Amino acid sequence: MENSLDYELIDFGNGRKLERFGKCILNRPEILANKPKTLSNEAWQKMAHGQYSDSGKETGKWININDLPAQWLCEYASANKQWTLELTPGKYKHVGVFPEQEKHWKYLEKHVKPGHRVLNLFGYTGASSLASANAGGDVFHVDSSKSVIKWAARNAQLSDVSTIHWVCDDALKFAERELKRGSKYDFIIMDPPVFGQGKKGVRWKLENLLPQLVKTTTGLLNKGGILILNTYSPVVSLEEMEELMVKNSLNCTKKGWLSVSIQDGRRLNLSKYTIAKG
Ligand SMILES: C[S@@+](CC[C@H](N)C(=O)[O-])C[C@H]1O[C@@H](n2cnc3c(N)ncnc32)[C@H](O)[C@@H]1O
Missing domain, CATH: 2.60.40.1180 (Golgi alpha-mannosidase II)
Structure with missing residues (x-):
């Protein structure tokens, strides 16, 4: 690529x-x-x-x-x-x-259409949000760090994108509230950190939180909506990620590693992902 x-x-x-x-x-x-x-x-x-x-x-x-x-x-x-x-x-x-995530940006650019609602949880500096907003998506970017949200907003300003909704909140807490409100999304992308700071500053391990995150976000998907899950966790396997999708009645259409390549042909695998359809 x-x-x-x-x-x-x-x-x-x-x-x-x-x-x-x-x-x-x-x-x-x-x-x-x-x-x-x-x-x-x-x-x-x-x-x-x-x-x-x-x-x-x-x-x-x-x-x-x-x-x-x-x-x-x-x-x-x-x-x-x-x-x-x-x-x-x-x-x-x-x-x-995270340059290896270019594969996700390209996917979003190709599949997000004007008017699609896109939720980017653990959104960091906003690359996936920018890719989705540029494709015409109505993007909700969630990150619990105020300074990171400001950084992402600066990136949007530098990129002449003014349509992204910035949400400084705990990702799971926000998703649960959205579920109660009956909100729906066409695309949800989430790349939760291996260790995180959850509700009320409580530390969590990704492998403990993932089932709840996938269950809640599944409830937010429109019919035919897409959930992209990405992880750098060494303890969560691709098989477990796929199992989680199946358990939530999602159809896992793609799974694999995100990698970066070098001119001599070598490839460095860095994170795992699944793409699943609701
Ligand atoms: C691995 S980065 C995500 C990278 C992103 N996918 C990208 O490619 O730009 C993790 C992000 O999650 C945020 N974060 C950590 N704990 C969180 C929580 N409980 N709720 C929301 N965001 C959180 C961090 O501030 C950080 O920006």
Whole structure:
């Protein structure tokens, strides 16, 4: 698949990946990059603007190797769709976009039609929301972090998109309220984090929450509506994801890994997904 995001995976291996996001090259940890890398340490060091140094679970820091900017822009352009994301060397190793999710953006661009209602739960900086809004969808973007919602709204502004409804709330709580209100959606996309902060700040593990999330969102789907579930969890398997769909009487039409490829043909699998029809 030709990249529409201005992104390139340059090399990966030995637990790290070297990637270019727009004008910036970053060296980040990647637990799934478990084979040997191709380029030398010196080549990585010479190319990278910044490196994330891991110092344990969800902690670490960015090292400025060569003029690592505090913020920069990264463009997405596919056919007549174009949008812009503001990136930053951010919390944990994240920068503001998950490039492997381009497959979902392309799916939404193709299938969302003007007037379709789209719910993006755990929406982060808004890439799926922008893809859906650009296709004419009426998009509800939900994230529990105020600063992340502001970031997503800046991305929409940079992309000349003014139609997205921003909801700063717990995803499950919002979905449950929507269910009570009788709201329906044509597309629901959710990418819940492996660990999260739930109602009243209670910590949850994805594998415990997933059945409830899928059950509630299934209730929000219009007949023939689509649920896209994505996860980076190492303990939730594709088979379990599919089982959850079947248990909720959804027809799982697609499942697999989201990956990024490198010019030499190697592929790095990063997250699992299912697409199911109501
Ligand atoms: C893995 S990111 C999602 C990435 C997104 N799919 C994308 O590609 O841009 C997880 C997001 O979930 C949000 N989040 C964490 N716990 C949440 C909760 N209980 N309710 C809503 N959002 C939550 C975080 O603030 C973060 O933005």
